[in-house]
């Protein structure tokens with residue numbers, strides 16, 4: 001099924017009735033359109049801005065499924081979707097990205113000679129070989145577009161959807177991009193693209209044109225038959241006017257009459273224009289396009305045995321070329337390479353942890369054994385926890401939304417599944433995070449003069465790491481749900497209650513009501529502070545020094561009693577922190593799922 005057939009496709013969205021209103025109205029972006037995009041042809045979906053071109057492409061490719069109804073027939077497994085925006089891993093070179101695409105999308109995942117030859121051939125045919133050692137961030141707009149095509153071509157897909165492939169390109173580069181697509185289409189592929197307004201040079205290169213206006217099909221057929229068709233409808237395209245512009249202008253100027261009339265002529269896409277050569281003059285024929293009996297026959301009726309088997313096979317058959325473990329291994333390597341390559345960020349993170357560790361360590365220098373500075377001990381524990389929280393939460397909120405676009409594209413085009421990606425992301429970030437936290441913990445622990453006991457230091461670092469992983473999980477969940485602008489507001493908003501509950505009532509712990517105590521349990525920051533205080537002052541910590549006549553808190557147990565945590569178990573507190581970590585990480589995963597599969 002290399003041809004894309006679609007019948008009565010409706011795409012409906014719900015919109016608020018007015019700004020801020022909770023009442024919703026339905027709006028049809030596609031109004032039961034039908035059509036066919038044939039294999040071996042370069043087809044273009046055209047129309048004025050807001051006509052529904054991207055909506056149709058999204059609905060056909062499966063990129064949007066919510067609100068889409070109707071029949072769409074093609075082999076989705078051999079298709080790919082290239083978005084308007086060219087999102088690439090900016091820290092990998094062209095060759096590395098091609099290798100990664102080959103390893104993930106082709107069955108023999110080891111980099112063999114054959115793969116190398118294939119990569120070179122694809123890059124040569126797309127005129128990218130001379131840029132193979134450049135990173136995506138240094139490519140021009142046209143090169144980035146060609147890279148997007150090259151990355152999908154490694155599996156030789158028979159159907160390629162492209163949204164506005166020429167947007168942002170100058171006229172010469174755009175025309176060469178269309179010529180390239182035509183060449184690819186003629187190599188036994190179906191290529192469907194949307195273009196807002198093609199130039200005359202581009203228009204000639206399309207094999208088939210599908211014109212949309214207000215979500216309806218107003219023309220379908222060869223570009224050559226557009227003028228004769230308009231003539232037959234008594235619309236004479238002026239001699240120096242470009243016919244595609246002319247019909248778009250007509251739809252714009254007389255939308256109430258022209259759009260329903262043309263849509264009616266083409267039965268909203270069930271008919272198409274084909275050229276007929278007669279007596280040396282070109283003419284056209286309007287022919288029905290879709291054999292509805294054929295469509296009926298290939299669509300299993302609901303509830304039939306065939307449909308049930310098809311549904312069942314979905315659960316057992318992997319959509320991907322590699323197993324989840326192989327996908328994980330390739331993604332993990334790629335993520336580690338990216339972390340290692342991001343030298344500037346590595347140095348910033350190192351100086352941040354080293355600098356803050358030194359700073360906090362100097363502030364509390366040699367104070368850990370002073371029995372008269374009870375509040376300083378508490379502030380020290382809070383400072384260490386707040387450092388871990390704030391360091392980790394904002395980075396993913398700011399950086400993750402841009403990565404998400406690349407991942408969404410790759411997941412949609414079946415490079416890998418969400419679960420291997422999620423695991424690779426989670427695990428690849430750990431080594432650096434742990435190393436940086438250990439640097440910070442070492443500095444503050446020893447500069448503050450805490451007891452030289454191995455287990456106490458390990459617990460101190462462990463709690464810092466757990467709090468840091470929890471905060472990162474929360475940051476990732478926010479980054480995966482909101483864009484940067486909203487995330488920057490949501491992040492601090494989420495933190496404020498956790499922070500408030502963390503510092504509340506340490507000086508009047510005995511009077512805190514039970515309900516408030518329960519609410520405070522929800523704050524992982526408080527959990528972190530309590531665990532750290534238990535680590536520092538609990539577990540038979542020897543008596544602190546007292547330079548004054550009397551120090552009320554020179555016995556560490558007194559401090560624990562004063563804070564009402566003398567009966568708390570460190571193991572239970574850590575178990576509780578781990579549970580919160582799992583909750584945030586699960587929220588992150590669910591947010592990714594919702595984003596990718598909506």
Ligand SMILES: Nc1ncnc2c1ncn2[C@@H]1O[C@H](COP(=O)(O)OP(=O)(O)OP(=O)(O)O)[C@@H](O)[C@H]1O
Nearest residue numbers: 013015029047048049050051052053054055056196
């Ligand atoms: N999720 C949505 N909710 C509400 N309206 C939407 C949504 N997506 C698209 N629209 C609206 O549907 C109409 C068609 O949008 P679409 O992006 O398909 O148009 P287009 O023909 O590709 O336009 P352009 O050439 O300007 O990109 C527009 O009016 C757009 O505002």
